Amino acid sequence: MSQDKLWGGRFSEPTDAFVERFTASVGFDQRLYAVDIRGSIAHATMLAQVGILTEEEKQQIIDGLAAIKEDIEAGRFEWSVKLEDVHMNIESRLTDRIGATGKKLHTGRSRNDQVATDIRLFVRDEIDTVLALIRAVQTGLLDVAEHEAGTIMPGFTHLQTAQPVTFGHHLLAWFEMLERDHSRMRDCRKRMNQCPLGAAALAGTTYPIDRELTAALLGFDKPTENSLDSVSDRDFAIELCAAASLIMTHLSRFSEELVLWTSSQFDFIDLPDRFCTGSSIMPQKKNPDVPELVRGKSGRVTGHLVSLLMLMKGQPLAYNKDNQEDKEPLFDTLDTIKDCLKAYADMIPAIKPKKAHMRLAAAKGYATATDLADYLVKKGMPFRDAHEVVGKSVAYGIRHSKDLSELSLTELQQFSATIDNDVYGVLSLEGSVNARNHIGGTAPTQVKAAIARARAKLV
Numbered sequence: 081m082s083q084d085k086l087w088g089g090r091f092s093e094p095t096d097a098f099v100e101r102f103t104a105s106v107g108f109d110q111r112l113y114a115v116d117i118r119g120s121i122a123h124a125t126m127l128a129q130v131g132i133l134t135e136e137e138k139q140q141i142i143d144g145l146a147a148i149k150e151d152i153e154a155g156r157f158e159w160s161v162k163l164e165d166v167h168m169n170i171e172s173r174l175t176d177r178i179g180a181t182g183k184k185l186h187t188g189r190s191r192n193d194q195v196a197t198d199i200r201l202f203v204r205d206e207i208d209t210v211l212a213l214i215r216a217v218q219t220g221l222l223d224v225a226e227h228e229a230g231t232i233m234p235g236f237t238h239l240q241t242a243q244p245v246t247f248g249h250h251l252l253a254w255f256e257m258l259e260r261d262h263s264r265m266r267d268c269r270k271r272m273n274q275c276p277l278g279a280a281a282l283a284g285t286t287y288p289i290d291r292e293l294t295a296a297l298l299g300f301d302k303p304t305e306n307s308l309d310s311v312s313d314r315d316f317a318i319e320l321c322a323a324a325s326l327i328m329t330h331l332s333r334f335s336e337e338l339v340l341w342t343s344s345q346f347d348f349i350d351l352p353d354r355f356c357t358g359s360s361i362m363p364q365k366k367n368p369d370v371p372e373l374v375r376g377k378s379g380r381v382t383g384h385l386v387s388l389l390m391l392m393k394g395q396p397l398a399y400n401k402d403n404q405e406d407k408e409p410l411f412d413t414l415d416t417i418k419d420c421l422k423a424y425a426d427m428i429p430a431i432k433p434k435k436a437h438m439r440l441a442a443a444k445g446y447a448t449a450t451d452l453a454d455y456l457v458k459k460g461m462p463f464r465d466a467h468e469v470v471g472k473s474v475a476y477g478i479r480h481s482k483d484l485s486e487l488s489l490t491e492l493q494q495f496s497a498t499i500d501n502d503v504y505g506v507l508s509l510e511g512s513v514n515a516r517n518h519i520g521g522t523a524p525t526q527v528k529a530a531i532a533r534a535r536a537k538l539v
């Protein structure tokens with residue numbers, strides 16, 4: 081055997097040192113060690129069940145793998161680039177430990193179905209962590225929304241003051257985005273939860289294996305159908321990155337709002353010092369670094385999605401070495417979304433709204449203009465005419481530096497005789513938000529009802 085490679089039988093010269101380094105994945109795929117061992121134990125258990133391994137051999141293998149896991153976790157395991165990847169490092173160490181029986185573990189499988197199984201197991205566990213983190217962020221949003229169900233702020237379109245809303249209502253918009261993210265992650269988990277083991281290199285295996293058993297032992301819903309597809313499919317990795325890109329897009333939008341709101345121009349919220357940093361030159365600065373970094377990191381996750389799509393688009397069936405390139409984008413995507421969700425789970429409950437400033441901003445921007453138009457319509461004026469009357473009232477208010485609610489009745493009546501004293505009820509900020517009293521509207525009673533429905537989804 082050349083150079084002690086597990087596949088060295090047909091080779092007559094050693095691998096070039098550069099090629100050895102270039103083709104190795106152990107530097108990054110060693111993260112799969114726990115799922116690799118879990119998969120191998122299930123495979124050995126199945127091999128014993130169908131009579132390919134004796135009970136004793138199975139036990140030796142399981143004990144050997146458990147000892148290797150302990151060594152890895154205690155930092156006693158030496159990974160070797162010569163052994164290329166996590167799979168051959170562990171298998172080779174198993175044989176060192178338990179002798180010839182170790183060489184029987186790979187019966188009826190290939191690294192191709194092994195790695196396809198490992199990544200699915202790994203991603204499945206990670207999705208469970210991501211799902212819990214999304215829930216933590218959502219819970220924080222609901223808690224703050226409940227507290228701020230009646231806190232008035234300006235709502236924007238085109239980043240121009242549009243109509244008053246409540247801060248609680250605004251936070252619930254974020255909740256909804258995360259609710260869709262949660263459901264996309266659950267979908268992805270469900271679709272990927274099938275076991276490729278048994279597909280072997282590409283065509284299946286000649287041994288009388290029991291694929292149903294291996295699938296069940298590993299908690300998969302069932303074995304995958306087609307052996308060629310089983311070893312080459314990385315759709316689940318792409319779906320995961322697509323769902324992750326949307327999470328990051330949402331977190332990036334939240335971040336943009338937090339950055340705007342902490343600026344002295346908006347001054348809507350205070351972020352506690354622990355989420356901010358100072359400037360080395362400008363002593364007055366308190367920079368919202370955490371939201372800025374989350375916004376910045378959204379780019380790399382979408383980049384990973386594009387990498388994976390490009391990785392797959394030219395590949396013929398079945399397994400190709402290209403697939404080894406799936407791991408780094410996948411790992412970095414998971415690490416990034418976990419960190420960013422954690423940052424948000426910590427940060428959201430700590431947001432301190434500056435209610436007086438929010439209210440002032442809502443009162444300043446003619447935010448109740450639509451309410452005045454609706455008032456005129458309810459008194460019988462066609463909407464387009466009402467729009468015109470209010471437009472003129474706003475122009476008058478701008479000329480005299482007065483909000484609509486600050487105009488006297490005589491001033492308002494210049495634009496329409498229909499306007500009466502009861503108009504001040506609709507021109508107030510409270511009147512405006514209370515009037516939007518239907519499912520999905522910003523009235524505080526609706527916000528509270530929405531929070532109750534949302535909480536019911538989380539249990």
Ligand code: ARG
Nearest residue numbers: 105165191192195401403404
């Ligand atoms: N390290 C490889 C990967 O991550 C494992 C599978 C290699 N299979 C092969 N026949 N070269 O894709």
